[in-house]
Amino acid sequence: MTIGPAPRISLAGSGALLLDGAQASFDDAVQELVWAVAEAARGLDGVRETVPGMNNLLVLFDPLVTDASRVGEQLQSLWAGTDPQTATGTLHRIPVHYGGSRGEDLAGWAAHCGLSLEETVDRHAAATYSVAAIGAMPGFPYLSGLDPRLTWPRRKNPRLKVAEGAVIIGGAQAGIMPMTAPSGWHIIGHTDVRLFDIEAQSPVLLRPGDKIQFEIAGVEQ
Amino acid sequence: MIEILTTGLPNTVQDLGRPGHLSLGISHGGAMDSQALAIANLMLGNDRSAAGLEIALHPFRLKAHVDTALAITGADCPIRIDDRRCPPWWATAIRAGETLLVEAPRAGARSYVAFAGGLDLPSVMGSRATDAKAGFGGLAGRGLARGDRLRLNTAMCPLPPAGLGVALEERQITGNAIASAIELRVLPAAEFHSFTAQAHAAFTGSEWKITSEANRMGYRLSGETLSLASPRELLSHGIVPGTVQVPPSGQPIIQLADANTCGGYPKIATVIEADLWRLAQAPVGARLRFLPVSIEAATQALRTARQQLDAFVAARNISAGRLRPA
Structure with missing residues (x-):
């Protein structure tokens, strides 16, 4: 099956190509194809790493083993001929304490959405989210699936520190902080689930294609 | 064992990095000037990817608590071991109780110190490189501090009595980096054609200065303002080291x-892999020029750099063989 027009492929240096399948806005069907092509492209001669982004895919290769035009053609044919995988990822249930001192933007978020606090929280916890991509920092999930009523543009001034475990909203995306770091997203609660633990057997909890459901562990004003 | 006497937090344990985990959000990291660290290791008979020190803040001093050998490469710095002067790009013995001093560079920005056998540190996700942003790897995921003690792996290191030096043609720095612009070869990136004709002309036709916001994550540049023909909203996408992004300010950032x-900013170009060491050795205030090249030229430059390292390994093996008793 083919999804939309052929993707745009551009150079990212001599050893990488960026395949961009994005249309007007983020599309879940395109993302499933991104995961499938990422998986398939890992088997190509000379390919070193594939990095799913939001409706795009970065493919790193050794230019002394293969070359950009060859990899580009291979990616075009994979894009046209690969079946998007349907939800093969793991489902994670993440308990969230909404609001309080570790969810300071909750009331502002409800007001922005024109909903009651309860309804805002209920809607956030009712959805099933997809881990579209992991990036920026170790283990950070870009989550799609936010209820359109709950979108909230990012802060004009990013906070210099947002704590590990913060459950956050940025535009139409949801996320969870795997470590304390700067962020321009809004903080609506926190979880004790650790997304990144370098001591663990598998340091990064989530994988692209995984699903997430938030569970209400508590709500504070 | 070595002991750190004088340092700053920008100085870190590095190896050749942690590739293979970008899809988990984990940066490649590793030595900014990977060629300099690789050659320092090879001079000592180490694997090229053994862990050593990246010194971005000078002066730097360490004390050896064992008889060993070390190699110092990278920036052109005055170097002493106790009272003995040592040229850069040199491998030499150091005895227990002696102190290595690496002073501020005359040219370049980063020095590399490798040790016979390499630093004995645990491998984290396939590498001993410090990821200071995420807080793991190297020495407890942080920069070096005074009093830190680091163990060395045991190693046989047959060095000639006077030591061993390397002179690389492309490293012969002519004049002061501040006085003449550093040329970086670039390939166009995804949004190149979305920029205005004036931006294209300014990007390759004018000079760029490295601002004080420059570290291992990236360098912010100052110069003419680069504008898009029409504003573009991009979805987040993977980026590689060398990516030249242009945020709304119009002042580029090299990742x-x-x-x-x-990242999510429009990308005008990518500095080719073979030239990333030039950026590693470009200090704050240095001026840069971007030189467009073909993909063939970029690939050829990478091939040359790799062949040079391989030739070095071969030469080192021959000389090491001669030095060993029959």
Whole structure:
């Protein structure tokens, strides 16, 4: 099956190509194809790493083993001929304490959405989210699936520190902080689930294609 | 065992990095000037990817608590071991109780110190490189501090009595980097054609200065303002070291070894892999020029750099063989 027009492929240096399948806005069907092509492209001669982004895919290769035009053609044919995988990822249930001192933007978020606090929280916890991509920092999930009523543009001034475990909203995306770091997203609660633990057997909890459901562990004003 | 006497937090344990985990959000990291660290290791008979020290803040001093050998490469610095002067790009013995001093560079920005056998540190996700942003790897995921003690792996290191030096043609720095612009070869990136004709002309036709916001994550540049023909909203996407992004300010940022694995700003170009060491050795205030090249030229430059390292390994093996008793 083919999804939309052929993707745009551009150079990212001599050893990488960026395949961009994005249309007007983020599309879940395109993302499933991104995961499938990422998986398939890992088997190509000379390919070193594939990095799913939001409706795009970065493919790193050794230019002394293969070359950009060859990899580009291979990616075009994979894009046209690969079946998007349907939800093969793991489902994670993440308990969230909404609001309080570790969810300071909750009331502002409800007001922005024109909903009651309860309804805002209920809607956030009712959805099933997809881990579209992991990036920026170790283990950070870009989550799609936010209820359109709950979108909230990012802060004009990013906070210099947002704590590990913060459950956050940025535009139409949801996320969870795997470590304390700067962020321009809004903080609506926190979880004790650790997304990144370098001591663990598998340091990064989530994988692209995984699903997430938030569970209400508590709500504070 | 070595002991750190004088340092700053920008100085870190590095190896050749942690590739293979970008899709988990983990940066490649590793030495900013990977060629300099690789050659320092090879001079000592180490694997090229053994862990050593990246010194971005000078002066730097360490004390040896064992008889060993070390190699110092990278920037052109005055170097002493106790009272003995040592040229850069040199491998030499150091005895227990002696102190290595690496002073501020005359040219370049980063020095590398490798040790016979390499630093004995645990491998984290396939590498001993410090990821200071995420807080793991190297020495407890942080920069070096005074009093830190680091163990060395045991090693046989047959060095000639006077030591061993390397002179690389492309490293012969002519004049002061501040006085003449550093040329960086670039390939166009995804949004190149979305920029205005004036931006294209300014990007390759004018000089760029490295601002004080420059570290292992990236360098912010100042110069003419680069504008898009029409504003573009991009979804987050993976980026590689060398990516030249243009945020709304119009002042470019070059993403480097510890950059976030994903970004969202338009990308005008990518500095070729073979020239990333030139950026590693470009200090704050240095001026840069971007020189467009073909993909063939970029690939050839990478091939030459790799062949040079391989030739070095071969030469080192021959000379090491001669030095060993029959």
